[in-house]
Amino acid sequence: MIDSTFAEMNLAVFQGKDIGRVLWQPRLEYWYHINQRRGTLPSQMRNFSLFDVYDYCHASVRYFVRPLQQCYRATQVTEEWLDQTHLQKTFQTPNGVLQEVIHYDEYGYTSYRSEFKLKTLDDFRIYEALLQDEEWYWDQEIYDREVMAVDGRGAPQFYFRRSPIQGLFIEHMGFERTIYLMQDHPDVIERYVEVATAADEAMYKVLRNAPIAILNFGENIDAHMDPPAIWRKHLLPYYAKRNQQLKDAGKFTHIHIDGSMKPLRRLIAESPFEAIEACTPQPQGDVTLEEIKQALGERILLDGIPAIYFLPLYSMETLLDCVKRVIELFHPRLILGVSDELPPDSDIERVRIIGEMLETFHA
Numbered sequence: 330m331i332d333s334t335f336a337e338m339n340l341a342v343f344q345g346k347d348i349g350r351v352l353w354q355p356r357l358e359y360w361y362h363i364n365q366r367r368g369t370l371p372s373q374m375r376n377f378s379l380f381d382v383y384d385y386c387h388a389s390v391r392y393f394v395r396p397l398q399q400c401y402r403a404t405q406v407t408e409e410w411l412d413q414t415h416l417q418k419t420f421q422t423p424n425g426v427l428q429e430v431i432h433y434d435e436y437g438y439t440s441y442r443s444e445f446k447l448k449t450l451d452d453f454r455i456y457e458a459l460l461q462d463e464e465w466y467w468d469q470e471i472y473d474r475e476v477m478a479v480d481g482r483g484a485p486q487f488y489f490r491r492s493p494i495q496g497l498f499i500e501h502m503g504f505e506r507t508i509y510l511m512q513d514h515p516d517v518i519e520r521y522v523e524v525a526t527a528a529d530e531a532m533y534k535v536l537r538n539a540p541i542a543i544l545n546f547g548e549n550i551d552a553h554m555d556p557p558a559i560w561r562k563h564l565l566p567y568y569a570k571r572n573q574q575l576k577d578a579g580k581f582t583h584i585h586i587d588g589s590m591k592p593l594r595r596l597i598a599e600s601p602f603e604a605i606e607a608c609t610p611q612p613q614g615d616v617t618l619e620e621i622k623q624a625l626g627e628r629i630l631l632d633g634i635p636a637i638y639f640l641p642l643y644s645m646e647t648l649l650d651c652v653k654r655v656i657e658l659f660h661p662r663l664i665l666g667v668s669d670e671l672p673p674d675s676d677i678e679r680v681r682i683i684g685e686m687l688e689t690f691h692a
Contacts (some may be wrong), residue, residue, distance in 0.1 A: 334481035335389035339378045339664065342629060343484075343543055343581040343603060345660040348542055354389040354483065354615035354631070354664050354678055357382055360671040366436045371677060383482060386471045386677070387684030390483035391631075391666070392545075394473035397465065397489055397535060404462045420446065424458035436600070436677070438576050447502040451515065453521055456501070460528035465535045473538070488547025488585065490532060492571075493525035494518075494563040495548050495555070526567065531573060534691045537578035544575060544582050545606060551588025552615075572601035583631055587669045591615045594624040604629035607669035610651075613637050618651075639667065639675035645682075652683055656690075 333341070338348045345475040361379050362372045374382060383390055407420040414435065420427040430444035447456055478483055490497065498504045511518050536544060550661070555564060572582055581602035590597065590608060594616070597605065605628055608614070608621045613635035621630065638648040655665060665687070671680065 336479075336481045336484045339389060340542055341521065342403050342661070350679035350690055351656055351660060351664070352389055353387060353687045354391050355386070355667040355685045356389070357668045358392075358670070358681070360673055360675055360677070362438050363436055363673040365634070366438070367673075369673075374538055374644040374677070380479070380482065382677070384460050386680045387688055388680065389664075390479055392487055393479045393483065394472055394475040394487050394541075396468045396475070396539070397487065397532070398468050398471075398540075399463050399532075400464050400466075401459075417444075417445065420455075420459055422455055422462060425451075425455040425456050427452060427459065430516055436457075442500060442503070443617060445501060445503050445506070447497075447506075450517060453502055453517055456521075457524045460524055463528065463531070465532045467535050467539050469540075484543055485541050486543035486545055487541075488545040490529065492546070492549055492564060492567045493522045493529075494559070494567075495550075496523070496525070499549065500553055515533070518573045522563070526570075529571075530556075530687045531689040537574060537580070542579070542581055544580055546571075546582060546584040546602070549588070550584065550586040552592040552594070553589050556591070557592055559597055560593060565596065565600065576601075576648055583629070589615045590624070591620070594620060597624045598626060602628065604631055604664075606631040608632065610635055618654055618658055625659075625662075627643070627662060629662045629664065630655075631664045631665070633659065634667055635663070636667050636670065636672055636675075639671055639679050641676060645679065648679060648683075651684075654687075680683055 333348070335352065338352050339354070341348050341353060351588055358379065361382055370377070374385070377385070380390070403423050407419045407421070409417045411417050411430070414433045416431045416433065418429050418431065427446040429443070430440055431440050431447040432443040435439045447453060472485070490496065497507045502510070568584070575582055581603045583606045584600070584602045585606045585611060586597070587607035605625055608616070608630065610616055610618045610621060610633065618633070633649070634651055637643060653663070656663065
């Protein structure tokens with residue numbers, strides 16, 4: 330297995346095999362694109378592509394395909410830049426108009442919604458029409474082209490639309506308004522979840538039939554936003570339903586938990602996923618590596634190294650001690666990486682050193 334491609338090793342870990350080494354899979358996209366745009370790539374990398382950086386670091390690529398496509402039958406979607414960082418999107422549905430504003434950073438890479446599309450109770454009726462108007466399909470041409478470009482550096486996988494409640498928190502209405510709505514108008518929330526869950530069936534039908542083995546629930550779970558009561562009532566039932574559908578189709582799944590997780594440890598232990606991505610240990614997160622191991626049991630850990638350990642304020646010895654401890658606790662149920670992305674001011678040489686070290690590591 331040691332002579333296999335990163336893609337083969339990546340899939341083998343999910344299949345429960347011991348690949349005889351540790352797969353190094355840091356997510357370098359954010360580091361690369363921000364440094365490229367601000368002109369601060371290291372001198373030896375000025376002409377590097379993103380894949381060149383991965384090769385330099387002896388690392389595997391995690392996310393590189395986006396073949397799942399969405400369109401609308403009757404809804405018209407228009408976009409207008411209000412200024413250099415604010416993009417306004419308007420959805421003209423058969424039942425009315427919704428509007429949101431996406432606020433990008435100065436590099437145009439990361440974003441959040443400064444105006445949510447759902448602002449009033451009446452907007453839920455319009456959003457219901459939007460959901461019922463959508464179509465999902467798989468673009469095999471995009472998939473083949475992107476898989477060919479990555480050339481065995483990682484197994485194809487991607488994340489897709491969040492679960493209904495998590496989507497409401499992060500994308501459609503905002504956390505505060507949603508929490509108030511749960512208390513003041515639980516019937517509206519129940520109707521929304523019912524409609525959104527039904528609409529997701531079309532997306533999951535495409536995912537079940539897609540020629541891909543690993544899928545990520547890119548939920549961005551944080552216990553401050555998703556405490557046990559929310560997890561039990563709104564998230565776990567949805568995850569159980571969708572995971573069963575995907576497992577019946579031969580898929581492996583993992584979920585992105587990149588925030589506080591201490592209150593969720595027991596519930597994570599009951600979750601239906603094969604793997605957990607981005608769990609962040611102390612001193613950046615609120616759990617120890619041992620507590621993460623207890624919560625995951627025999628599930629696979631994706632990542633495990635606090636991102637801040639790649640910054641100059643932490644010693645290389647601290648970083649390497651963490652790497653060794655993660656391997657001791659989780660190997661072979663491990664795809665080692667950064668929880669969850671490498672910061673732009675990180676020392677890329679630290680990433681390379683770990684990659685070189687793991688090339689000579691044999692379990």
